[in-house]
Amino acid sequence: MKRLLTLSIVTTLFACKEEPKIDYVLFSGKIENPTVKSVSVFQGREKIKEIQLEQDGTFSDTLTVENGYYNLDHGREVAYMYLEKGDSINVSLDTKEFDETIKYSGIGSGKNNFLAEKILIEEKADIDISKVYAMEEPEFIAVMEDLKNSKVKSLESKENLSSEFKTTEKKNIDYDYLINLLNYPSYHKHFAKKAEFKASDDFMTRFSSIDYNNSKDYEALDSYKRLVQSHYAKKLRDSDNPSLIFDEVSNAGIDDLKEDFSKSLRYDISPSNENLKAFYDGIMKLSSDEKYKEEITAKYDKVSKLAKGMPSPAFVEYENHKGGTTSLKDLKGKYVYVDVWATWCGPCIREIPSLKEVEKQFHGKNIAFVSTSIDKASAHNTWVEMVKNKELGGIQLMADNDWNSQFVKDYAIEGIPRFILIDPDGNIVSADAPRPSNPKLVELFKELNI
Template identity: 45%
Template structure:
């Protein structure tokens, strides 16, 4: 977590220089033209986030003790992707009105971060459009993957100032990324060529023969290695689901129990639980199974906290409230305003593809139940600053029901109380304001009509 470490910094100012790098990271800089509503440093999976104070003149500085790896400095609009390691002292400056062309990173660790910026810019250009890329035959695809790897390796080797430690780690990452490309080729080729019968030749993935799926160091440091390992175990899960007719949860827990590396097992287990427990139909069983397998006490504490919050929104419990949310038709609406009716809540956003795919089904439901004792509420978690975009979609799609805009997007109390981490999410509340189902079926799922029929709606 974040530590200010002022004492450590004061002591270092009066100490003799040594070759030992400090165990903290300093990031500072200045944002010109427009002060951000908020500036934060986050892991890319948002498991860690800390707000950084910005002065009135746009300057900021903070001292962190975090694990080395990938982070995002985010001002709610412009993301600065960073690689952080102990001893880094990064200065980050940009013009909020011209972010892409004005971003400048200097200081200790700048060479590595500027290389990564160039890598992110160059990679899409090397790949080209995905349809053409994945439609290549096996030989041409593999050759292009090798050419991409070689080009990025040359960029790495030709960037001055990069430490040997980082260079060694990045060379591994580039190789693993090459293997990731081969690993997803079959699915990508099927999708873009619309040839669902396509099967890669037996020797196409020869580079993965004898692959070590238990390298804990690479699992922690290389996103591509982690993806290879994840895909490997996801394949096992899918196989259990198919051959043994297990549910996804059952297949997952059966797979994870057999992962030999404790670190990988605990991380894989935690990542799944953190994202999926809220969608489980039996949260108590899910939680108990997680606790019986996990050996990481920190992970157990996080999931226990999540479990306690989820059980607070279990079937039969009073629903968390939303209060005075902006109503498209004017004024505001609170959940209590709808008491006396069942309330089917669709948590969505204009940028969410799966949400938009449910719209036609939701419209049909609203027609079918228009004179019944149920209210259909579409609760957008678009940013308040995107209000006009929200209004335009309501008009363009002729959306019906009660159209509301949450007060603080993902950070709205209602969203946090329900532990919503992915959308669309559907919630059914009864006439007294109690939860019928915190994970109600989607409008496209016939089980929803069955549920409403059982409730005599």
């Protein structure tokens, strides 16, 4: 009897013991040919954890997460993941072919292998943005629908995914599709060179029924977040009164949108923005990040001094490819068209043929064409050779301190190529002049009787 009683107590103890809840993810993997010594896991902009690699490229750690989407960063490469409490995921990849080699195994791997496959579908589609967005509406829509359908077909073929995840991913695929369509009118203007283009009413009706105030999707889905921000960015571009759009964003029911949207507009504080004051006031109204607001205020104060007719910031004794140095004051009496570029900048290099044509057209006129490289000192020989090999014309200079050159800072340059036009008296004509490939540049030169 005593033994039976003991067994009963033991059984009761085991029966009453609560199963431990797993509220973390076991995360491990191996990086072949690592480019840095760690991997980092992000949720949006927030770094969840940085994990150091062992000498053989392996790593292992636990992650405390909420169920949702995350980024795995290694160097300049990014992989998208979906993590849930209780997952035990192992990832392997080779940085020499990052997207092509990434594989997941373990609990929760099915979701992540699909996300990796979705990236490959986009890569295999090999969509040339300039060509696709130059297409007419029906052809463009067909390409986007083919891409969307390929992703959906892949998703539906997976048997080991939960219905909840599939439903979420179908939303993501739909939102990505809509973002591509939403960008079409403005991109088509640029790539098809149709400044007056407007999308048809039938095309635009696709956006009339979208709910841009879904706080749940905004929090959970990066694709929806980008769609909402693209929606308001388009409204800003199309509006004659940007202040009204800023009020609309401020009154929207998504709290995080205000901060996110304000930070997406940092590059709109630029000399080319005709509504500079309205954008500055709008950003200051939306953001609660005091450090960011200080940065924007400093940039706004700088950009405000770059208006047409203001004295131009100067470059002083920049190395000249032909020998010696050149300063802006040496060119006084001529218009000066400055191309700020670098040997590593693809868009800069694509402008070279157009720049040569413009230089040829205005050869002998009262204008100096100056190309200022902001390459690092370590790339000096690369600059010397590229100028020689590509037979670059004009005055070829190298800035004294790459991105930290005073001229670059004074002109609030945060992206290249950047083109600047200065008049013969050293005053600003345009702190963000048209590119050589833009017909408006030659029109501007002719208006100035150059």
